[in-house]
Amino acid sequence: MTSRLNSVIDRRRLLQGTASVGGLSLFGLAGCATGSGRPRYDAIVPPLAPVRAHADRLFDITVCLRPFRAAGPRLDTEQVGDTLVVHNYGHGGSGWSLSWGSSTIAVGKAMASSPREVAVIGCGALGLTSAILAQRAGAKVTIYARDLLPQARSARATGSWTPSSRICLESVAGPGFATLWEQMARTSHKTYRNYLGLPGKPVEWTDRYNVSDISREEQRARRTPDPLGFAEYDHLIADLNPAPQLLPRGGTPFDAPFVYRSESMMFNIADYGHTLMTDFFAAGGEFRRTEFHTPAELGLLKEKVVINCPGYAARALWRDESIVPVRGQIAWLIPQGEVNYGVTYKNVSVLSRTDGIVVQAVEGGDMKGYKDDNETVDRAEADKAVATVAELYSRFRRG
Ligand SMILES: Cc1cc2nc3c(=O)[nH]c(=O)nc-3n(C[C@H](O)[C@H](O)[C@H](O)COP(=O)(O)OP(=O)(O)OC[C@H]3O[C@@H](n4cnc5c(N)ncnc54)[C@H](O)[C@@H]3O)c2cc1C
Structure with missing residues (x-):
């Protein structure tokens, strides 16, 4: 970038x-x-x-398919029956890079009422980081998803630190989003430090x-x-990368x-993904292979707080045509x-x-x-x- x-x-x-x-x-x-x-x-x-x-x-x-939203990722909440749904999707070409920062925001909203159990929909970059962060915040977490990571779209990414790649259109996201983006990027960057220097090199720095x-x-x-005006925010974190x-x-x-x-x-996604899944299961996480067809089905889960990370599939599942x-x-x-x-x-x-x-x-x-x-x-x-x-x-x- x-x-x-x-x-x-x-x-x-x-x-x-x-x-x-x-x-x-x-x-x-x-x-x-x-x-x-x-x-x-x-x-x-x-x-x-x-x-x-x-x-x-x-x-x-x-x-x-990159899940692009002109306004930037969806991070708001809504009620589905008596269930609180926290959205965490639409990260364009930046889903891996922003995952820890975006999921920190989503988990903060999910844990506001200190639920004992949290459901996460999706097992891609955003689902796994949401699940791990919710565990660290004290919840028992179950991931419900059609695919585990190796079959999810996230497994087909380049694996580069690209936090502002196709993240939004500057004119649609508005000036306030830049601050949120910087917060997500800095949180992610800091968290990725924890995966440096490990056997298998899940994350490493390399020359380009x-x-x-x-x-x-x-x-x-x-x-x-x-012609559309994709946002370029990298100058806000210029201190994180050598010129x-x-x-x-x-x-x-x-x-x-x-x-x-x-x-x-960069992220060696096979090893990094394996590390994330191992960490999730080692902390008592559970996985249920499930396919949802309507938002109402999320309201039927036993967990009353759900973090929703279906990626591009939100377009069909949530009828969200803002996903391109x-x-x-x-x-x-x-x-x-x-x-x-x-x-x-x-x-x-x-x-x-x-x-x-x-x-x-x-x-x-x-x-x-x-x-x-x-x-x-x-x-x-x-x-x-x-x-x-x-x-x-x-x-x-x-x-
Ligand atoms: C070619 C390419 C290169 C990329 N390179 C990079 C890069 O270098 N760096 C970077 O940061 N980003 C990159 N990206 C972007 C990144 O891959 C995405 O932003 C990210 O993968 C989105 O992750 P996600 O968890 O939101 O979605 P996904 O990985 O799509 O995961 C969605 C999960 O939800 C589940 N799900 C979906 N619908 C349902 C349903 N109805 N019922 C049950 N489960 C469901 C799926 O099974 C899956 O587990 C790239 C993208 C592409 C296409």
């Missing part, structure tokens, strides 16, 4: 910083441009292993390379304007004039443990996770997939994205 603030910082860095980096051209010794014009002392690019991008190494292609024939300024200038650094040409194995490096938090689908597809290359970074190149994004290498076509930006509810696989799109990655690595120089 880019931010307006980063854009300003980058522009300043580009203007001030690129002149004095010549001479340090070996992969391991190159300097990054900094505001002072000197290479950063930590600008060493570690040996990078190439992604083996071949169509016959694709082991899966998955499609998922942006490889391009043109500068980031030029990339931004050529971007098709977003991208321009690396000198020849300083990395990538054969391109512009290579930027940043670092970002934003289709996204991932092509999965066989995992490579030696590849520990992500890269974007020619509108293709690659992220190496422990459970697979995620390859995604991202041309069109936030508008890609907007209002498209087609969940069938587009093999041609996957092959084209993998071919673009193969082209990048065909010119890759080993350090």
Whole structure:
């Protein structure tokens, strides 16, 4: 994700910083441009292993619908008979990133009357975090859902820290939402710290390379304007992520004039999801496989406080047409443990996770997939994205 603030910082860095980096051209010794014009002392690019991008190494292609709401996630409450329903759905492309913060708000509302038992509808990113937080607040929790996490849409996400990705339209959400968003993002970020450094690496920080024939300024200038006005709030939490650094040409194995490096938090969803489910069951949580067809059915549950996290399915279950689908597809290359970074190149994004290498076509930006509810696989799109990655690595120089 880019931010307006980063854009300003980058522009300043580009203007001030690129002149004095010549001479340090070996992969391991190159300097990054900094505001002072000197290479950063930590600008060493570690040996990078190439992604083996071949169509016959694709082991899966998955499609998922982002549950987008122009006004931002639904977090209000309503009564269904004698049951209090707290909504927690509609997080667009930010559901994993905002999950702890959003669920903290939902659980606060659910626990206001100190119920002994709480029901959670849904076992995706929002359902699991709501359930765990309600347990920590002292409730006995049962998750009711059609699917456990591995089958839920959340399992088909990229796994990046992207807290303002398609989270709302700025004009519809209004100025007050920015403060709520920042609160959710900061709470989530802080909570994710608890999952760093664990065996299986459920959550980790990794390097990201942006490889391009043109500068980031030029990339931004050529971007098709977003006609809807998706909100960009990342500048509000600019202190949580390091700014991208321009690396000198020849300083990395990538054969391109512009290579930027940043670092970002990521979620290895297979392991992270397993950790969440294990934590939930270890704390006495129960799961009931259930499919609801109408809101009234929630009122029949024995628990009189329900946190409602059905994701995109709220459109059908709650007849909530404010939920708009934003289709996204991932092509999965066989995992490579030696590849520990992500890269974007020619509108293709690659992220190496422990459970697979995620390859995604991202041309069109936030508008890609907007209002498209087609969940069938587009093999041609996957092959084209993998071919673009193969082209990048065909010119890759080993350090
Ligand atoms: C391609 C793609 C990439 C993404 N990448 C990222 C990313 O990198 N970072 C990020 O933060 N976000 C990302 N997202 C967004 C993120 O995946 C979603 O915001 C998030 O998964 C929403 O989670 P959820 O728990 O609300 O919904 P879901 O995961 O859809 O879970 C809904 C749960 O409710 C249950 N349910 C639904 N209807 C019923 C019913 N009628 N009866 C009973 N149970 C029901 C389901 O079985 C499921 O258990 C991405 C999305 C896509 C499509």
